[in-house]
Amino acid sequence: MTQVAILGAGYIADYHVKALRRLDGVEVRAICDLNQNLAQQFASSHGIPKTYGDLGTMLSQENLDVVHVLTPPHIHFPTAQQILNAGVDTFIEKPLCHTVEACQTLRQQAIDQGRQIGVSHNFLYFPAYEKLTAAIAAGELGQLDQVDIIWNKPLGAVRGGPFGLWMLQSPTNILFEVCPHSFSHALHLVGEPDTLHVDAYDKVDLPRGLAFYRRWDIQARRGNVAMRLRFSFIDGYPEHYIMVRGTHGSAIVDFERNLYQFKSHTPYMLDLDRFANTWKPAKEELAQGVQTLGGVVLSKMKLTQQTAPFAESIARTVADFYQHRGGTLDERVASVMGEGTVKLAERIAAAANLPIPTPTHPETVADLPKSTVLVLGGTGFIGQALVKRLREDGYGVRLLSRNPNGCPPAVLKLGVEVVRGDFTKPETIDAAMSGIEYVLHLARGNGKTWEDYQKTDVEPTRQLAELCLKHKIKRLVYTSSVAIYNASNAKTVINEETLADPGMMRVAPYSRSKVENENQLLELHKTQGLPVVITRPGVVLGVGGNPYHWGIAAWNYTSVCNLWGKGENPLPIVLVDDIADALVKAMTQPQIEGETYNLASRPCISANDYIDEIEHQAHVKIRRVPLSARRMYTMSLLKWGLKKVGRDRHAAFPSYADCAGRRLASQFDCSKAERELGWQPVTDRELLVSEGIHLPVKEWLS
Structure with a gap:
């Protein structure tokens, strides 16, 4: 072996x-x-x-x-x-x-x-690309004239981090991280260029004085063959394709759809020739699309080893290496190609002639107050608003971060102490507890399965609670979620006594982990006096948040959303600054240990209202697809069936409650928080729309 x-x-x-x-x-x-x-x-x-x-x-x-x-x-x-x-x-x-x-x-x-x-330049083994190289080798395209290589795909890290990624540490690093996929195509199809002209633009300022250029236009030539490589990393419709024009025909490889299209003259007269070059490619595209979809379905059912095109290209790359290991490797996987793409990247970086900024140390306030509050998850959406509020109230704040250099500058400027640590490593939490009186827990686990959440969320939360007891913390505030409820019935009133829905817990690891954390924290309160308070925010909006919020609708794409139901019922929306206010009050209000508080404003905005405001503010049109609970459940059953055939041990039988509850149609009674915490969230609709929708949209599009 x-x-x-x-x-x-x-x-x-x-x-x-x-x-x-x-x-x-x-x-x-x-x-x-x-x-x-x-x-x-x-x-x-x-x-x-x-x-x-x-x-x-x-x-x-x-x-x-x-x-x-x-x-x-x-x-x-x-x-x-x-x-x-x-x-x-x-x-x-x-x-x-x-x-x-x-x-x-x-x-x-x-x-x-x-x-x-x-x-591994795996796109060289993409099924559709191999059709192109075979056609070129057979002379079907004739002599090559032009090669256009397009990579238009959003790069989320530029907007939301993590900003410690290597590819963001210099404006030219992207040429070595992502662009080698396309550089390998240029070298494989044409060879090393004789001339280069590079235009990098659309600069984005990043933390620590760094910069990123979201658009690159590279024009090159080898002999009489012209090449153009274009990269765009902005949000938008994803495109990844190669277009090759030769003296005998032209061809396109669409990597996003795994399609190969070839056009050349037929024996017919001009008009019939044009018709044939419309009809034949359309028929072939349909056949290729059916074949690709069928392969994906069969692979999920474990009825074939062939997988989705991207995974298949990696599998072919790996297989080719092992097949020829010990002998002569294929040029596509050999180290000569690897060196060639890096050489081309260096030439393009030099031709771009960009100023390379010197990374600065994070700005900090010289005289930090003594840290008495430890915030876990303080660099997230709610966490940043919370840290700002704590500093406004005069509290010294300590943040735990896996990479302190990646801490948002806006947070550092508030005057906080940042220590290196990991929520899942109790020894780092223990070290961060020195001098701390209050702990605000907004961190969350991650993964796809319940086992993942047990390791990354449930167990670390229990260990955190035990450390709070060890260090005699005055108050632990845990942030849960209204996602634990079945909020499908518009006539139902949900309050803190409403039980979590078992059906939802069975299929939703995130919600299940929230309930499990709540239960173990309250048990420690009863048995060992853990001074814990639990909050359950609704749909949180505000500056710093993604306006394409999954509590509003399902956003597989920014241009299309699936509404939970018809999208007409008012939602339990709340502003992030109001959540920060509630968390601080939950931290300081005396004699509320062991209590739980739902946090939402007066419902006055539906999903359709919300999307109307995005369209108006961003000047875009968003396609809305209403999904009834029955339709969602039927789709979930079909997916479950495919997974069971494929022997996926993590496949959970769908829950109708989970599908129906996403509407968030029930009424949320948050009077307990208003009464016991003195909490007064913004209820004015115009202000909710302005701060919760318009400002995030402006920020997102900037």
């Missing part, structure tokens, strides 16, 4: 492991990540025997043949060197390295030590 390990447990690791599982004679023995909790979670969900937090330890303890390097680009060189020195081959997710010099050093090292390096 070929023994393989994975270095890096990010999202791409899932694709690599599934690709490896399709190969005979290959065994995934271990996964290594600096975040051992993430590594353990990944290993558990994929049945990988061993986990490590250190590459050297893994290399010394495992008898490995290949390590897949799936880390940020600037880590590729030192880790690959370490792997090669251990006598192990390496397969590296693009780019090979982040400098040509490092690429050359690494390639020579592999030659000297008799090892092999493979580089």
Whole structure:
């Protein structure tokens, strides 16, 4: 058996492991990540025997043949060197390295030590792209004239972080992180350009004095073949395609839809020729679309190994490397191509001639007040509003952050103490408790399954509560959610005594974790006197929030939303500043330990009203698709059936209550918070619309 390990447990690791599982004679023995909790979670969900937090330890303890390097680009060189020195081959997710010099050093090292390096430029193995290269090789396009390569895909990190990502640390890093996909196509189809002209524009200022350019236009030429590469990272309809024009025909590869379209002259007269070049491609596109969809459905049912096109391209890349490992690698996966894309990236970076900003240290207030309040989740949407309110009231605030350098500048300017730590690591929480009197818990877990939430949310919350008892904290305020309720009936009045719906808990890990956290915190209050107060915010809106809010509708795309029901019932909306006010009051109000408070304003805005305001403010048209509970439930049953056929052990039988409750049609009685906390949320409709919808839309579109 070929023994393989994975270095890096990010999202791409899932694709690599599934690709490896399709190969005979290959065994995934271990996964290594600096975040051992993430590594353990990944290993558990994929049945990988061993986990490590250190590459050297893994290399010394495992008898490995290949390590897949799936880390940020600037880590590729030192880790690959370490792997090669251990006598192990390496397969590296693009780019090979982040400098040509490092690429050359690494390639020579592999030659000297008799090892092999493979580089995953997986779009070179895309099924539709392989049709294009076959057509070019067969001479169907004639002599090449023009090649246009388009990558128009939103990059969410530019707007909301995390701003510590390597690709955001310099304006040209994106050329090595994302753009090598397209650079590899340019080199594979045409070769290294003779000339280059680069225009980078649409600058966005980032924290710490950094900058990002959201649009790139690259014009190049090799001999008589013109090339144009365009990249756009703004929000919008995603496009990823290659258009090739030759003397005998033209072709398009659409990666988003996995379509290949070829046009050339027919034997017919001009008008009939044009008709044939309309009818034939349309028929072929339909057939390819049906084939792609059918493949996805069959793969989910585990009736075929073939998967969705992107996953299939990675699987083909991995398979080709292992098939030729020990011999001559295909040019698409060989390290020569890896070095070539990095060389092209360096040439484009030089031609762009952008000012490279020097990262500044985060701005902080010189004389910080003594920290008495610890906020977990303080860099999130609600957390930032809460920190602002605490500082306005004179409290010294300590934040816990995995990466303090990525803390939003607006928060740092308030004068807060930021310490490095992780909510899932109790030792870092324990260290952060020194001198703290109050703890405000807004952090949340993540994952897809109940097991994931148990590890990343439920267990850490219990450990936090025990630490609060150990340090004799005066008050722990836990932020839950109204998502625990079945709010489907417009005649039902929901208050703090309303029980969570069992059907919803069964299928919704997020809601279930909130209920489990509430229960264990209240049990510790009863048995050990934990001074806890629980809040359940409604649909929270305001500056800093995404206006495409899933509490309003389902936003698979910003241009189309699925309404929960008809979208006509008023929703339990509340402004984020009012939530911050309620949390501070819950922290300080005496003799309310063990109490729970629902937090929502007077309902006066429906989902349709909300979308009307977005359309008016942003000057856009949003398509609305009403989804009845019955239709949602039927769709959920179909998805469940596919997962069961595919033997998905996490597939939960759908809950009608979960489908119906998303309407949030019930009336929420929040009088307890108003009465016991003295809380007075904004109820004026014009102010709710202005601060909760208009301002976030303006901010989002800026």
